[in-house]
Amino acid sequence: MDGFGDARWYAIRPAGSTKPATYRCPVCRRHLPALTDHLLVLPEVEPTRRRHAHTACVARARASGRLALREEVEPRRPGLLSRLLRRS
Ligand SMILES: [Zn+2]
DSSP, X not given: OTTGGGOSOEXXXXXXXXXXXXXXXXXXXXXXXXXXXXXXXXXXXXXXXXXXXXXXXXXXXXXXXXXXXXXXXXXXXXXXXXHHHHTO
16 A cells, blocks of 8 residues: 555545545555545545545455554543543
């Protein structure tokens, strides 16, 4: 995935494109018409290198352990409220 695949984690969100462009999915490398339902995948550190990917390809990549999400790589500390509540 030409450097795109090197990030430790990714932000993934629905793409809301209205441009009649065609992208290339970074997972399967096939064409992806912008006006179909698909996802935006933003690598850590370089969100400007975001890529448009087929929803099914992202699901497949995640199922095989790729495209980790931030909360999977950097688990957040429990918030103040949950720490206080746990103490009772
Ligand atoms: Zn794809």
